[in-house]
Amino acid sequence: MSYKVEVVPGLEKVAKTVGEGPHWDDASQTLMFVDIMEGTIIWWDYKTGAIVNRYKTDEGPVTLVVPRRSGGYVISTGRKLNHLQADRTTVTPLAEEVDQGTQNRFNDGKCDPKGRLWAGTMGHEPVPTQLELEMGSLYRLDLEGQLTKWVEKVSISNGLAWDLEKSTMYYIDSIPKVVYAFDYDNKTGDISNRRTAIDYSKCLESGDPKELGVPDGMCIDTEGKLWVACFFGARVIRFDPQTGKMLQTIPIPAARVTSCCFGGPNMDILYVTCSAFQVDENEWKKYPSTGSVFQVTGLGVKGCTANVYEG
Numbered sequence: 001m002s003y004k005v006e007v008v009p010g011l012e013k014v015a016k017t018v019g020e021g022p023h024w025d026d027a028s029q030t031l032m033f034v035d036i037m038e039g040t041i042i043w044w045d046y047k048t049g050a051i052v053n054r055y056k057t058d059e060g061p062v063t064l065v066v067p068r069r070s071g072g073y074v075i076s077t078g079r080k081l082n083h084l085q086a087d088r089t090t091v092t093p094l095a096e097e098v099d100q101g102t103q104n105r106f107n108d109g110k111c112d113p114k115g116r117l118w119a120g121t122m123g124h125e126p127v128p129t130q131l132e133l134e135m136g137s138l139y140r141l142d143l144e145g146q147l148t149k150w151v152e153k154v155s156i157s158n159g160l161a162w163d164l165e166k167s168t169m170y171y172i173d174s175i176p177k178v179v180y181a182f183d184y185d186n187k188t189g190d191i192s193n194r195r196t197a198i199d200y201s202k203c204l205e206s207g208d209p210k211e212l213g214v215p216d217g218m219c220i221d222t223e224g225k226l227w228v229a230c231f232f233g234a235r236v237i238r239f240d241p242q243t244g245k246m247l248q249t250i251p252i253p254a255a256r257v258t259s260c261c262f263g264g265p266n267m268d269i270l271y272v273t274c275s276a277f278q279v280d281e282n283e284w285k286k287y288p289s290t291g292s293v294f295q296v297t298g299l300g301v302k303g304c305t306a307n308v309y310e311g
């Protein structure tokens with residue numbers, strides 16, 4: 001099976017800072033993603049290949065954007081979760097600020113199969129991957145708007161995904177370089193029994209595990225396999241979460257690959273974001289398209305439609 005990696009038309013060098021949080025919106029056939037430190041959300045239309053909307057805030061970094069069934073979006077700003085109305089201008093808080101009195105901020109966030117939002121925090125990060133450890137937590141925003149803490153002592157709260165059976169939640173902490181698995185109860189939304197599903201330090205199939213960088217964002221395909229973005233690893237890797245083993249490596253022409261999601265009319269295009277934040281001269285020389293959103297076609301795999309906030 002031969003695949004192709006290219007810059008998405010219209011999204012060349014689109015991220016000024018950290019491109020992140022890609023979400024394919026099936027209803028509108030648009031790709032949404034954020035430019036974290038810019039506080040910007042970008043909407044890109046598949047049909048026209050053009051950016052159709054932008055939202056910018058100065059209320060802090062925006063790290064996640066997930067559509068809300070009743071209209072608009074859930075977005076983060078700094079330590080807050082908010083509702084951005086469908087007009088893409090009005091923002092109202094959805095819950096109390098988390099991690100008060102810290103320099104933490106939200107990072108990645110995704111909805112579970114019932115439509116509850118899970119989003120985690122991380123400590124202040126002056127240099128990518130260099131930060132005070134175990135400052136973050138993972139939170140769950142229920143359908144009734146209640147926010148609860150589920151995991152503590154997280155360093156960089158990152159990718160989230162649920163298996164097809166709706167009985168396992170996968171969750172990445174980038175610093176220990178681990179994809180955790182939890183038992184997940186779809187009825188209650190409760191998680192338990194944390195264990196390590198994938199350990200980057202032990203991925204000897206790669207030759208040198210250091211080359212993989214750290215795991216960042218992820219998504220799941222219809223075969224239940226995980227696609228994990230490798231920050232400082234210039235690649236996306238497909239893993240079997242049952243065995244922890246690498247199945248396929250897709251080199252991406254950007255060192256700081258942050259996240260990925262499936263999209264397109266047939267859900268078979270893998271969209272990949274990366275970071276241009278603090279990229280040095282050598283990196284720019286090696287990867288001149290840094291900051292772009294990339295697309296991988298011809299993988300022969302389809303992704304699962306991402307869940308939206310049902311609250």
Ligand SMILES: O=C(O)[C@H](O)[C@@H](O)[C@H](O)[C@H](O)CO
Nearest residue numbers: 020128129158174216231258
């Ligand atoms: O995108 C993210 O998850 C974080 O916001 C970024 O800060 C970097 O990706 C991180 O440093 C590497 O994991």
Ligand SMILES: [Zn+2]
Nearest residue numbers: 108158216217
């Ligand atoms: Zn991330």
